[in-house]
Amino acid sequence: MTYAIAEAAHRSGLSIDTLRYYERISLIDPPARDSGGRRVYTDEDLGWLLFLTKLRTTGMPIKLMREYARLRHLGESSVAARKQILEEHRADVRARIEELRSCVEVLDYKIDNYDRIVSGADPAEPGETTWKLAHSAS
Template identity: 55%
Template sequence: MPAAAILDRVESSMERTVTVSEAAGRVGLTAHTLRWYEQEGLVEPVGRDSAGRRRYTDNDIGWLILLTRLRRTGMPVRDMRRYAELARQGDGTLPDRVALFEQHRARVLARIDELREDLAVLDYKIDAYRKEMRRTATP
């Protein structure tokens, strides 16, 4: 997107925008990470004010929140980038997006199962240690 179009996107919008620092705080990322997301094609170039500073809209924030959830669930950056590309192409890619999310969902569910098993081991050890502490406690 040409720089003038990005600038127009912010200046012609009546929507309130926030700075990169404010956006980072709202989504729980650093300003550096937001800029990196843009550089990597995960985020479309955001609007800028007349001084050239990035300005994030509510839609931008919503997109960033989705990206943070995908990353937090372990989605590789390459899959996030693929999703972003598909989303930008429009509704014709809905089947591809569903397939991508279904594959990722299966990986998340497998990880949840692993975590449940790991939690059971921790619970077992905690219980065993507490029993031993009660057994050896001096009256």
């Protein structure tokens, strides 16, 4: 199955400009063209775009995505290098998730404290408990 650029943009969740940009910086291969010279994307192209979107969503820099895309063209000889990129990125993502969990704990504490204040109960000690909670993972 093939898709015009507007449909590929819609299905991938990316804008037409982003698709063109990704092509320009070699993140995606130039798509095939129809008889009118218009870009035509395949299901395989959409799968690659979905993967790139996940990498961007998890914070992978474009530079590293470009390196991964370059290695992808080398085929099986680059599997170890691609795997290493993904393993290192996964470690970074997991570290950020833990940092965000710590931030959510602080937010939960503050919200619970405001609930206590709104309900007329005594608020928790200001400052110290928040600091302890924020630094408990350290």
